[in-house]
Amino acid sequence: MFDWVRDQVLRFMRVPHAPEPPLGASESVRIFRAGRNYYKLRVLRWVLTQVGAVVGILFSLGFLAWFKSEVEFARTERARVTVVAPASVPLPTASPAAMAPAKAKVKRSTGLNRQNFRFLAQRTPDWALVLIELFEAGGILLFIVQLPVTFAAVKLEFELHWYIVTDRSLRIRTGLLRLQESTMSFANLQQVEIKQGPLQRLLGLADLRVQSAGGSTGQQEQRGQESLHSGVFHSVENASEIRDLILERLRKFRETGLGDPEDHGHRLQESSPHPEPSAGDALAAARELLAEAREFRSAMNH
Helix, strand or coil: CCCHHHHHHEEEEECEEEEEEEECHHHEEEEEEHHHHHHHHHHHHHHHHHHHHHHHHHHHHHHHHHHEEEEEHHHHHHHHHHHHCCCCCCCCCHHHHHHHHHHHHHHHHHHHHHHHHHHHHHCCCCCHHHHHHHHHHHHHHHHHHHHHHHHHHHHHHCCCCEEEEECCEEEEEECCCCCCEEECCCEEEEEEEECCCHHHHHCCCEEEEEEEECCHHHHHHHCCCCCCCCEEEECCCCHHHHHHHHHHHHHHHHHHHCCCCCHHHHHHHHHHCCCCCCCCHHHHHHHHHHHHHHHHHHHCCC
């Protein structure tokens, strides 16, 4: 079921399930994914979010039930006073001194907030109670509907983490609604480092950061700014293996003296038709020119 939903969502968003490998030999392609513990962590966060939503719904249900009971109590009291004490018969009143202990007792037992709610409940119309019940039912229905949708989003976001390494470059693709895909050539790669927080260390995960020429500075990283010259293998289980693989292929890449194909072809095109003269050829040409200048001067003097 999830595979069908995933295919439909990716087709609607026009996102291929797997990215194309970057520049490099086909036999050198290595694919890495985020760790399973990263997926479990995302599911745990999703569960805690839903538990918090359930607690909020139960609290709101309890509050609404109490408010409706206060409305019913206020209406019952108002009806009883109307029946027992008609407007033509004056009600007995007590002295302020006699009523003071009773008022203090009511204030201690109910509190000022409850008196305010009862005052509000006495003036709450019937249509307001119906509207509150509709909002209550709509909130519960919305919570039930979002459960499979948000869980599928968590799983799909995990599956869209792709890290591809070849013998010449690497490609990183992450994100669901905001899809990000970056490609970095080994010709410009300068730094490869591993970062691991306490929770990642507990789960056996780590982030592998690669940075090319002109990458972000430390101040940009502290501000959370993204850089077009850096990429991160988020929460992988084999960060050391990926780092060693990149460094080994980077070493071989530089030993062969290869660069980007366009730059390499451009250099060949510039150097082949017109080879640069050597220092010895330039010195011989200068001596020949000097000799000709002396002969010309001698001829002019005679």
